[in-house]
Amino acid sequence: MARPAFVLHDHRKPRPHFDLRLEEDGVLRSxxxxxGLPTDPRGNRLAVAVPDHAMDHLAYTDSDKSIADTGWWExxxxxxxxxxFTLHGLRGAHRYALIHTDGSNWLLHRTKDQPQY
Known part of the structure; x- marks a missing residue:
């Protein structure tokens, strides 16, 4: 069974931001x-749910969007x-929590306990 993929896009327009996309049920939840992704467990980052994207966005780039990281997630x-969940990307594995606050707003938190590989 294939592992579900993820991609982190670095967007430069309309304002610089990142898009986290997790494969689930044949689409990319976004x-x-x-x-960007938090690097310290003491801080949270706003994450706003946006419409699902098609699977072809796993490799999509253009003049305003590049791939910052990619791999699989569990x-x-x-x-x-x-x-x-844990992202297994190009620079190792990192565990995060997405916490739903209200409407489309979530907090993205890097957990204190990280995978040991």
Missing amino acids: WAVPR QEDRNDKRIV
């Missing part, structure tokens, strides 16, 4: 992350308010 825990 969040706009204005300040879900570790999930309920109506939270998704805990």
